[in-house]
Amino acid sequence: AQKITQTQPGMFVQEKEAVTLDCTYDTSDQSYGLFWYKQPSSGEMIFLIYQGSYDEQNATEGRYSLNFQKARKSANLVISASQLGDSAMYFCAMREGPTYSSASKIIFGSGTRLSIRP
C-alpha cells in the first residue's frame, strides 16, 4: 500500500506567488518524521524542511513552511514568494520509527514537478 501520496504530478505558478504542494501519508506508527526534498534537473536531493510527528508547531525554514495536519495525515509544503529557481521536482517523504534509529528508512512520494512562470 502506498504510504506517501502526492496527487499533483505537475503545477505551474506565476513568479512571486505562493504555492502549496500537497502530501498525504499513511502510517500506524506514533513516531515518524516527514520531509520535503527538492530535486533540480541535476539530480541532487536538496533537503528543504522536516516535521516530527510530536512537533506541535508547523515547521518553517525561510520561504518554506510545512502545513502539518496530523489528524488528516497531511503535510503540505507551502512556498511563499516563488522564484524562478524554485522550478524543480518536489518529493514528500516519511521516515517511520524512532528518530534516533539510523536504520529506519525513508520512503518517497511520486513527486510534483513545479514550474515557475516569469
Next chain:
Amino acid sequence: GAVVSQHPSRVICKSGTSVKIECRSLDFQATTMFWYRQFPKQSLMLMATSNEGSKATYEQGVEKDKFLINHASLTLSTLTVTSAHPEDSSFYICSASEPPGLGWEQYFGPGTRLTVT
C-alpha cells in the same frame, strides 16, 4: 550539514559487464547507508539498506545477486551492478545516516547516472 559523495557521477558500460558505484560519508561515520534507484520522471525507490559489517537488507523485488552491496567501513558502501543490461540504466542515489542519537536526517549523495549500452 554532513556530506556524502558518490563516484563515479556518470558511467557508461557495455551490456554484460559489471559496474561498481561508491558512496562515502566524508565527515561523519555512517552506520547505515541506503541505496535508491530512480528511473526518468519517477520517484526514488529504495533498493537496499546497507549496514556496516553485516549483510545488506534488500527490498522486495530487488535481486541480491545482481546488485551486490558491501559496507566494509563506517564511511564507505559500494553497489556493484553485475552483468548489467540496458534495463539497469538508471540514476542511483545513496544516502547515509549518522549514528543513532546524533540526528534524524539522511544525507544524500549527488547520484550516479548509469547507462548500459
